Amino acid sequence: MTVKYTEDHEWLKIEGDTATVGITVHAQDALGDVVFVDLPAVGTSFAQKETAGVVESVKAAADVYMPVSGEVTAINEALKDDPSLANSDPMGAGWFFKIKLSDPSQLDALMDETRYTAFAA
Amino acid sequence: MSDSSTSSAAPETLLKTPMHALHLELGARMVPFAGYSMPVQYPAGLMAEHHHTRQASGLFDVSHMGQLRLVGAEAAAALESLIPVDVIDLPAGKQRYGLLLNDEGGIIDDLMFFNRDYANGGDLFVIVNGACKVGDIAHIQAKIGSRCQVIPMPEMALLALQGPQAVTALQRLAPGVEKLVFMTGGRFTVAGCDCFLTRSGYTGEDGFEISVHGSQAETLARALLAQPEVKPIGLGARNSLRLEAGLCLYGNDIDTTTTPVEASLNWAMQKVRRTGGARAGGFPGADKILAQLADPATLARKRVGLVALERVPVRDHTELQATDGTSIGEVTSGLLGPTINQPVAMGYVKPEFAALGTRVNAIVRGKAVPMEVAAMPFVPTRYYRG
Numbered sequence: 001m002t003v004k005y006t007e008d009h010e011w012l013k014i015e016g017d018t019a020t021v022g023i024t025v026h027a028q029d030a031l032g033d034v035v036f037v038d039l040p041a042v043g044t045s046f047a048q049k050e051t052a053g054v055v056e057s058v059k060a061a062a063d064v065y066m067p068v069s070g071e072v073t074a075i076n077e078a079l080k081d082d083p084s085l086a087n088s089d090p091m092g093a094g095w096f097f098k099i100k101l102s103d104p105s106q107l108d109a110l111m112d113e114t115r116y117t118a119f120a121a
Numbered sequence: 122m123s124d125s126s127t128s129s130a131a132p133e134t135l136l137k138t139p140m141h142a143l144h145l146e147l148g149a150r151m152v153p154f155a156g157y158s159m160p161v162q163y164p165a166g167l168m169a170e171h172h173h174t175r176q177a178s179g180l181f182d183v184s185h186m187g188q189l190r191l192v193g194a195e196a197a198a199a200l201e202s203l204i205p206v207d208v209i210d211l212p213a214g215k216q217r218y219g220l221l222l223n224d225e226g227g228i229i230d231d232l233m234f235f236n237r238d239y240a241n242g243g244d245l246f247v248i249v250n251g252a253c254k255v256g257d258i259a260h261i262q263a264k265i266g267s268r269c270q271v272i273p274m275p276e277m278a279l280l281a282l283q284g285p286q287a288v289t290a291l292q293r294l295a296p297g298v299e300k301l302v303f304m305t306g307g308r309f310t311v312a313g314c315d316c317f318l319t320r321s322g323y324t325g326e327d328g329f330e331i332s333v334h335g336s337q338a339e340t341l342a343r344a345l346l347a348q349p350e351v352k353p354i355g356l357g358a359r360n361s362l363r364l365e366a367g368l369c370l371y372g373n374d375i376d377t378t379t380t381p382v383e384a385s386l387n388w389a390m391q392k393v394r395r396t397g398g399a400r401a402g403g404f405p406g407a408d409k410i411l412a413q414l415a416d417p418a419t420l421a422r423k424r425v426g427l428v429a430l431e432r433v434p435v436r437d438h439t440e441l442q443a444t445d446g447t448s449i450g451e452v453t454s455g456l457l458g459p460t461i462n463q464p465v466a467m468g469y470v471k472p473e474f475a476a477l478g479t480r481v482n483a484i485v486r487g488k489a490v491p492m493e494v495a496a497m498p499f500v501p502t503r504y505y506r507g
Contacts, residue, residue: 032357033168035457036434038486054486056434058167058456059357 004107005116006067011091017104021067022095023055023086026120032057034086039064039075039097046070048106053096055086068106070099138184139278139335140342147353154356155251157185162355170358171459174324175500178284179354180345183323187254188277188332189261190244193269200234200245203264205381205404207391208245213238216304216319218389220381221249221257226406226413227377228384230257231369235306235319244272246317248279248330250371278338282345283328283354283362285503290348291318291329298329303504312344313337323359325366325502364465365458367426367497373437374424374453374467380406382413383469385424390414422450422469426497427481429464432457433490435483441470442482442489449474452483458499465499466492 002014009027012019028034036056046052046066053064075097079085085094101107111119135158144151149160160182162170173179191200197208204219211217213236221229230253237243249257254273262271282291292299295311298318306319314337322328333341345351360370369375375384392398396411404410413420429435439452455466466483474481477496482489 032162033166036432038433056457058171058361058459059161061434061436 002107003113004067004110005113005119006065006110007119008065008067009120010065010067012067012107012110014101014107017101018073018098019068019070019101020095020098023064023090024116024120025090027062028087028090028094031055031062032059034083037064037079037083037086037096039079040072042072042075044072045102046072048103055096064096066099067110068099068104069102071102072097073100074098136185138182139338140182140184140280143339143342144182144353149353149355152356155185157251159185160353160355162357163353165352167355167357167361168459170352170354171361173352174284174326174354174358174362175460176284177352178282178287178290178328178348178350179324179358180342180351181281181283181354181359182278182342183251183281183330183359184278184335184338185251186279187249187251187257188274188279189247189249189258190272190274191239191247191261191265191269192244192272194240196239196245196269197236199265199268200247201394201400202403203261203405204232205390205394205407205410207393207400208234209400210391210393211236213240213243214305214307216306216321220375220386220389221260222381222405222410223377224405225377226380226409228371228375228379228381229253229260229377231371231375232257233319233321237317246332248332252372274332276335277332278335280331280333280338280342280345281322281324281328282331282351283322283324283326284350285327286350287326287328288505290345290350293348294344301329301505302507303327312341314341314344316341320505323366323368324362325368325498325500325504326362327503327505360454361456361459364454364456364467365460365498365500366502367467367499369424369467370454379424379469380410380413382410382417383420383422383424387414417472420472423472423475424453424467424469425475426495426499427452427455427466427468427483427492428461428495428499429466429483430491430493432464433485434464435466435485435490435492439466439468440484441468441492442484443474444480444482449481460500465495467497470494
């Protein structure tokens with residue numbers, strides 16, 4: 001399984017032509033305590049960089065961008081009841097949604113962990 | 122992900138409070154606020170800091186706020202000419218809330234003033250908002266500088282110690298403070314520092330605001346933080362605490378375009394300054410404000426509290442609509458209240474939608490979030506009245 005990162009501080013875990021998407025440790029730390037996550041409807045298609053949702057802490061709201069073009073196939077229902085999963089386990093139980101990639105070549109331009117770590121520092 | 126609400130400014134242009142080094146040592150995240158570099162949160166985080174203040178005691182650096190003295194026998198009469206508030210009858214040793222008005226009755230700033238026995242050589246001690254202080258001082262100087270001395274106090278720092286255990290912590294360092302009641306104060310030596318402190322604050326909790334010379338601020342802050350009840354609290358939690366307490370934030374909930382009546386601050390205007398009172402009128406915008414008090418139907422809008430019926434935070438500048446889709450106003454402050462654990466807001470609506478229990482919709486990202494007009498404070502206040 002490959003993990004890629006975007007300049008918008010989102011991560012993608014890629015398995016075949018699907019990817020799981022969430023926000024990075026750096027992103028949740030910058031936001032603070034997450035109190036609300038608004039996720040897209042399953043079945044919706046987005047182009048890369050389109051706004052697909054919102055993540056909010058008490059102090060700030062931030063858009064969630066579609067990291068690559070695709071169709072939403074699943075969303076993390078657990079975040080509705082416990083948005084703090086995005087803080088406590090952002091790379092695991094705090095995932096946001098899964099997508100079916102429509103243009104896997106877009107992945108090539110995203111960062112690997114080493115490059116993202118340097119980018120976020 | 123991109124953060125839409127954090128502003129940035131060149132750090133070298135920002136002022137620093139006397140507690141700046143301490144904030145950095147405590148691991149604070151610093152942000153620009155009112156021209157200062159201020160702590161928005163410490164490592165504990167906004168939510169934990171909010172809850173700690175409600176449950177124990179939080180220490181806030183609010184040294185960005187403006188402190189000034191009005192000196193002279195006419196100080197109270199002079200201040201009364203600028204605010205729709207009873208200043209003259211405020212006894213020595215007591216504090217009151219006031220509103221600086223422009224000639225249209227709009228609010229230039231809100232403030233607190235304390236009668237430190239101005240009639241017998243003391244002063245009226247005034248605290249104004251940090252972002253407004255330069256303009257406020259110029260305004261006060263221009264309007265009443267010939268009737269009393271207007272003395273800014275930039276050398277002073279201001280700390281707030283808030284929460285149900287604030288008195289326990291402070292009286293250990295300054296026995297006697299426990300005898301003060303809400304909106305009174307006095308001079309005390311705290312940890313060797315000369316302080317003027319009042320039993321008041323901006324959180325809805327019992328607590329104190331402490332004016333101390335900047336050279337002693339860090340010593341005082343360290344002594345307070347050494348108390349087991351006390352933790353440092355940033356501006357983020359200060360905002361969520363004040364909103365739950367139903368208190369206005371100048372620049373969001375009140376400004377030069379809102380009058381005290383529109384802002385539902387009638388309680389701040391004592392009868393003696395209203396029509397029929399012994400000193401009715403005589404403040405800027407009095408004609409308009411007294412007319413609004415006499416006939417609330419003339420109001421174009423009114424500030425109300427709002428609670429969302431779904432768990433969606435509703436932020437400032439969100440449009441408010443009637444259930445039929447008509448636009449009726451706007452949210453001026455809003456967030457998920459950590460203590461009430463519901464999204465709360467305040468905003469302005471047309472008066473016919475201001476009754477408690479009225480259903481309205483907030484339009485969040487194109488979707489209607491149902492809200493209900495609700496009484497404020499959202500969380501019961503716990504001021505100590507003796």
